[in-house]
Every structure is written in structure tokens, then in C-alpha cells.
Amino acid sequence: MLSVLKYCFGLKRADKGGERNMKRIILGIPLLVAVLVFFPVRSFAAMPRSATLATHAVGGLYNALGTGIGTVISRYTPTTVRVQPFAGPPAWLPSMDKGETDMGILTSADAITSYKGIIIYKRPHTGTRILISGGRIYLGFYVRSDSDIKSVSELKGRRVPTDFPGIPIARLSSTATLASSGLSYNDIVKVPVSDLAAGGSAFLEGRLDAGWDAVGSPRVIEANSRFRGGVRFLPTDSGPEATKRMGDIYPGSYTALVAGGSATGVVKDTYLMTNDIYLVATKFMSDDVAYEIVKILWERNEDLGPLHPGLKEWTRDRMANPSVFIPYHPGAVKFLKEKGVWSKEMDALQARLLAD
Template sequence: MIMQPRKILAKQIGRKFIRVLFSGFAVLFVSGWLNILGPSSALGAEGKPLPRSLIIATHAVGTGFHADGSVVAKMVSERSPMTMVVRPHPGPPAWLPGMNNGEIEFGVIVGSDGATAYRGVGAHRKAYPNMRLLMIGAPMHLSFWAPVASPIKTTADLKGKRVPSGWAGLPIIQYTGGAALANGGLTWDDVVKVPVAELAENLRAFMEGRTDVLWHSVGAPAVQEANVRISGGVRPVAIRTSPESLKRMADFNPGTYMMMLKKGAAVGIVEDVPLQSEDITVVAPAQLPEEVVAAILKVLWDSNDELRKVTPRMRAWTRERMVSTQAAVPYHPAAIKFFRDKGVWSPDMEPLQQKLLGR
């Protein structure tokens, strides 16, 4: 049977419509998968694609660690093709499992917390062996604080005194505070333990006269408040500086070391004083691709002058501090390559890196 011209035309149009429709579905399918996989159009090292977005985990909103992570995220998002999203948590135990599995790309953590989490000791019953150091930021100084008129001058003077303890909500402080006691040749059994759950309760106990000392970091608002409300102000309890004392402190809480603060460096620093210190660090999983690590470090290195102006806390986030022999977690291989290329990976770092990899 011979088809009419009108029917032939309709059949041809139908076939063309099906081809166009199929092509459209193919484009949508491929585009959808590209969006799911997430690489941006930008390329990293060796021409490998960079992800569209990244996560940086921090402590809760309102903490200094959240502020630090927010500054890092701002720089990365503004100066690279990647968007870095800040994801706050109650504390590192909430995000460390995700990082160890490679599900979270970056995190902000203090040195001793990272060191104990990496090894599965102290406050961390489980080890997170895939944690790697991206860079070191500013130092944080921790101390017991006493009224200026108090006879408690050094950590050894805390024997028999009423000291905040327990720290159910922040178990890492049981170790940082315990390290201060160890520095003075003491243990928690040598003091009168006054249970507190977290920092706010610790401040209340001190202000109400239930403890003889306050535990906090230099520059914390709580220290400023205590300095105003306590007659004569407050000052930090100095750590002892003998090699034996410093070793006891570091052995009790790996990642801590001594720094001398000059008079007037912050509220309550009424004279030059040696204090327990540790570093604020940015960590990443060992599984994180090298091109991503290199791209992030390039932003933070190249934009360092601007980074340090965003908040007062960021002033000490210098290029010179990014690599340190105080590191307590091994560096990511791509970070080592980056810092070698910049000429800041010193010969002393290689034996330290190998030692840390041995955990």
C-alpha cells in the first residue's frame, strides 16, 4: 500500500521528535551525574578536577575554633573555585569519625586534642589514624588563674587547693588541666576536686568562691570578667620550667609545650610568665586528594596577609608557623610537598614526620 505524502511527513516528524527528545534526556542525564559527582570546571595539580564544595568542621558557633574555621572558609570560598562550608559541632568527637573515613575534608582542632585522637589515648578511646596535619595556626595558652593576691604562684602550689575537675562536657580539659598539675609534680589526687561540667560552670564556681583557681585560656572573655570582678584582678599560675617538669607535662598531654608570655600581652598577664601552650591546627584525612590539599594551602599561603587581618585571633596565623617541630600529628604528603617547594620544610621535620607516622 502506498502511503499518502501527509502520512510520510508525519512519520518523519515523529522520528525527528524522538531523536531530539532522546538527545535531551541524554544531556540531562549526563548533567545530573556531573552535578552529583561534583567536580568544578577548575583544575588542580596535574590537571585533576577540584570539587565544587568542601566541609570544614569546627566547635560550636560562638567558640574561637568556629571563628577560625569561618575565616579559613571565607578565604577559600572567595579565592578559589571551591566553596568551603563551615559545619559546627559540639566538639571534635562528633566529627572525627567522619574525617577518619574521608567524609569530612577539613577540621579545626587544638594540638593536644588532635594528638590524643590520632593515637586513641587520653580523652579519646578510639584512634583516628587517618588524621593528617594541613598546617599549624596560632598558639593557644592555657592556665589555671588565681587572684593576684593569692599565694598560688606556680603549679606546685596547687597541692591541697580546690581545683575545678571532672569536665564531663569537655573531657579534654581533664587532660590539659592534668598536664598542668603534672608539671608541678602533682596528680588530681593531690588537689581537692570540685566537679564542673564545662567552662561556664567553672567560672561560676570560681566567682562564688567554691574553687581557688579558674581554668581558661589567655584572652578568654571569662578571664576578662574575673579580672574585673575579683578584687585586685587575676593572674595565671605559672608552670615550672625545668626539663623534668616540662617532660611530665608533655607526657601527660602530648602536643603541649611551654611559651613565655610578656607582661601586658593580654588581660591578667601582670609579669613575664611561662605557660602551657599548644597549637590551633587544621587537619584533613589522609585520603584527601593531593590536588585539593595543594589548592587550599596555596590560598592560605598567598592570602596570608589578608587572613591575619580578619580577626585578632588570626594575627598569629603566620606563614612561619605553618610548619613546626611542635607538630603532634603527621603532615599530609601533599602539605609536605607544598612546604618543601616553599623552602620551609626543614631537615628536622623528616625524622619527626617518620616518628609521628609510627604513632
């Protein structure tokens, strides 16, 4: 741009006589107009110097996703994103309600239960808005590949991680998966653990017959490298009655088929508990800032996948999701409408969610 200005307005050096300068200005005006039209200067005036993005603890999938998203935002906007790890959403949602936490990584199950103030949440957290709907998280029990356990129903009488006081949603999701196969805590040998990291350690130490975690979690990858033959996820019952039992305990969850070989521990096509994952923001974030964040994640979408395998599903076609459980941010709605991916169905869903 600077070189164009120099050419157009004779900024390199004074020419002999004014005629040549005048000619250059006249000839250069169309060139300058073309540059401004086809290469507009982007204004980030609304963007703050820094922003926070809350995730689960370091070492888990959500933290890795948040770090990747924060990297893209920081790289292509003036805003430096600081990823803040917590034990789980119950620790940071109260601050998002006050506008003190800017963004966060939230599953569909956490979204619906926190927004309504049900199950593990003592009160509603209604200060959360979706920026984009991203990929999915697949959750399940995993065992050593040489284990004789072939399905979730065969965990009866086996040592399984329980309690998870540091991340209550893990207790909820794991008990829902047990319920889908007709089991409860009364049918297993309970091994209390504080959180997912402690559960991963207990599995590595041989104190568990099955671990509980997300597909793609660093803990599963570590276990796969530590044991000869690796580990494999157990299939979850996907029938209609099983799915209902799962949803009754863990709203916002469903089963989906994960392709064999697509991730560590998924050795064949396997049905697993599934949640959608959202990038959310406080409702106090300005519309302009929300708009710019969604815009940069749309424009630089191809940059996400190489940062973590879990971000490969965070594609443009999933950003406007007709199955979400909480409202979108108005700034996100504006951008998604401009791109033609926000439908009348989405308008109706947004209105219903805001009215609830």
C-alpha cells in the same frame, strides 16, 4: 582582561576598513601575552562548592580560630566553609576518618593521642593529615588579680574545676599542669564541671578559687571585665622534672614563656602549658584541594591576624613545623616544597610518621 581583549580584537565597534582592525590585532598580541604571563587566570576547578571545618564549642578559642580561617578560605576561593562546633575532637574525629568531615582545628596533644589511640581515645584515628601548623595555645589556671594565690603549687586546698566530661582533654591538660607542680586531684577541693563553658560560669559565680582555660579565650576576657582589677594567669613550673611530669600525663605538651601584656590575664612574663595548633584535613581530601587551601592561606596570610588575635601567630614560617606528631597531607607537602620551606628534615619526619 576584558578591556584588553576588546582592544586587541576590535570588539568595541567595527572600524572602517579591515586594515585598522588588522593593525590593532597585530599590535595587541604582545600586550595580551604579557597580561596572561603576569596576571594568569587562576583555576579553582578542583575546589568543592562547600566544605566543613570542625572546632570546639562556640565561645572558645578554637572556634574563633576556625571561623577566621574559614572566612579567608570562603572569601578567596569558590568554596564556602561551614564551621561546625563540637564539644571536642572525640566528637568529630570518627567522621574525619570516614571523609565526612573535611577539616578541623586540632592541638598537638589531641593529634598525637588520637592518632595513636591512647589516653582518652579508645582507638587510633589515623585519617587525619596536617594542612598547616599554625599558632600555639597557652593553657593555665587563672585567678582574680586580688587573690592571694601566686602560683599553681598554691592551689593546694583551693577550689579548682575538675572532671570536664564534655571535653576530656581539658581534664587531661589541667591535671598535667597540677602534676607539674607536684599536685593531684587529691590535693585540691574538686568542683566538677561539664566543660570549659561551665567552668567559666562557675568562676564568674564565685564557686571557684581558680579557673582553667586558654589564653585569649572569650571566657577569660569576660572574667577580666567583670572583676575589679581583672584576672591573671598563674605561672606553671617549667623545670625539666616538672616538664616531664606534664608530658607523661599530657603527651604533645610543653611549657613556653608568654610575654607580659601580650594577652588578657598575662600581667607579666609567665610560663604556661603550651600546645601547637594544626589545621587538619581528612586524608580523603584530594591533593589538589589541599594544595589550593594551603596556597590561599599562604597568599592571604596577612588577612588572618585582624580576624582574631590568636591568628596572629599563624604565620608562613610556622606552616612547615619539624616538631609535628602526625603526617602532613600530600597536597600540603607539594605546596610547601614549592615555596622552599619543606626541608630534608621534614621529608624524614613525614616518612617516619607515615610508617608508625
